[in-house]
Amino acid sequence: MSSSETGDMPLEPLTADATIAAQTQPLSPIEEQDDNIHQDQEISHSDDDLAVFHADTDAAIKVESGEDLVEFKVIISNVTSASQVLNDLFYGDASEKLPNGTRVITLDDEPESLAILMNIMHFRFARVPKRPTVDQLYELTRLTSKYKCTHLVEPWAVAWTEQLSGFAHDKKATEDNYKAAWISWELGYEKLLREMTDSLVLNCKVDEHGDVIHPNGTKLRDLVLPPGFLDRIIEIRFNTLASILEQIQIPMDHLSHMKRLEKPGFCKRAEDDVAWCEAMLLGSSMPKLMQAGLFPVPPATSYRQSLQTLKSAVYDIEYKHWEGRKWAPHKSHTGCNLGLRDSIKSVLDQMANPVQQSHLGHLFKQAQITGVDGGGAGCLTRVPVSPAGGEGQSALLCAEAASTSIKTEIVHDDGLKDDEKTVSDAVDSVAAPKGDDEQSDTKSEMCGEHA
Numbered sequence: 001m002s003s004s005e006t007g008d009m010p011l012e013p014l015t016a017d018a019t020i021a022a023q024t025q026p027l028s029p030i031e032e033q034d035d036n037i038h039q040d041q042e043i044s045h046s047d048d049d050l051a052v053f054h055a056d057t058d059a060a061i062k063v064e065s066g067e068d069l070v071e072f073k074v075i076i077s078n079v080t081s082a083s084q085v086l087n088d089l090f091y092g093d094a095s096e097k098l099p100n101g102t103r104v105i106t107l108d109d110e111p112e113s114l115a116i117l118m119n120i121m122h123f124r125f126a127r128v129p130k131r132p133t134v135d136q137l138y139e140l141t142r143l144t145s146k147y148k149c150t151h152l153v154e155p156w157a158v159a160w161t162e163q164l165s166g167f168a169h170d171k172k173a174t175e176d177n178y179k180a181a182w183i184s185w186e187l188g189y190e191k192l193l194r195e196m197t198d199s200l201v202l203n204c205k206v207d208e209h210g211d212v213i214h215p216n217g218t219k220l221r222d223l224v225l226p227p228g229f230l231d232r233i234i235e236i237r238f239n240t241l242a243s244i245l246e247q248i249q250i251p252m253d254h255l256s257h258m259k260r261l262e263k264p265g266f267c268k269r270a271e272d273d274v275a276w277c278e279a280m281l282l283g284s285s286m287p288k289l290m291q292a293g294l295f296p297v298p299p300a301t302s303y304r305q306s307l308q309t310l311k312s313a314v315y316d317i318e319y320k321h322w323e324g325r326k327w328a329p330h331k332s333h334t335g336c337n338l339g340l341r342d343s344i345k346s347v348l349d350q351m352a353n354p355v356q357q358s359h360l361g362h363l364f365k366q367a368q369i370t371g372v373d374g375g376g377a378g379c380l381t382r383v384p385v386s387p388a389g390g391e392g393q394s395a396l397l398c399a400e401a402a403s404t405s406i407k408t409e410i411v412h413d414d415g416l417k418d419d420e421k422t423v424s425d426a427v428d429s430v431a432a433p434k435g436d437d438e439q440s441d442t443k444s445e446m447c448g449e450h451a
Contacts, residue, residue, distance in 0.1 A: 061118075063108075131163060247343035319336070
């Protein structure tokens, strides 16, 4: 059938110039050259406070940050397809529709972190930080949680968490423990979450009003913490404190003859001058304990300092050892001590972690989204159970012994950490077979209780 019969215009063959022109036409509104066109249009709090994320924007986000107002020009389809929450904001009552059809919403988020999120949504991956700071990650993961778009950071999540793998021993770990805990919660990084929640338990103290406060002075209840962790941290801190104070009370009662022990074991030379040795141990330990508010031993309800402060005070006790008139080197009392270091280590080793089984389902889900820790395979264990939900289902269980190095890290009065020796190192070296004299010296130098 001819073209005249159908009434259609005849098709003309494409020329070489037309073919080249067609090939140079953009295939998508998302163009690689976008970064070059707008490479200078970063977030700015000068000029018009404007950030443009693509050449063909059709929506705006006004970001209120304190007294400043920043406007983000975005592609609405990119943003709403990446986050259902933002979709509901743009197409709900919270949005404003301008006469030209542009939709506008107003948010009160931190602008720099929201800019990272917008860069991801607009495929400007070169602008996503490869090694973000803890502050940047904290703010960014608050946004991915708020707007339910954790999946967007999957390409970077593994590298980011690997960067934080040794954060527990960083100088800023105590200051930023709650931030790192939140990051771990959002990305599904169980190991760091356990370390940081242990750090919170150990380093929080109580103010004059009875509120548990962070080392930075902020009330714990005012910090952004994973759901359900506030009460757990407070409970574990109190229970651990009570146990440690009880362990300090035992030798104090014995040495002050309030409640004598049948076999105290404080003097290692039990056959000679025990009373004199114990008197020296008591006298030399009291100044440090009194200075730390630990003698007389207070009830747990009235001790306001952190567990870390308590531990440091005990670890810094320097014993003066008894040397009798018939003193001989092979009968040295230099290994004698009150065993307080070992007692504290034992209590801390048994200290519960705020991460409970009820939290593991969330961590596993997040790790599957982000790919962190093998998608959750490295931190969670599935064991078959038969719940009410039906046969063949499984439950998530964590290892009972989930100890972290935070618990046994030695921190002295001057705030310096003993990176060369941990308490467990000290105990191991004491356990090694040695001669009497060498063993006594080792106990004195490493287990506590400095000569």
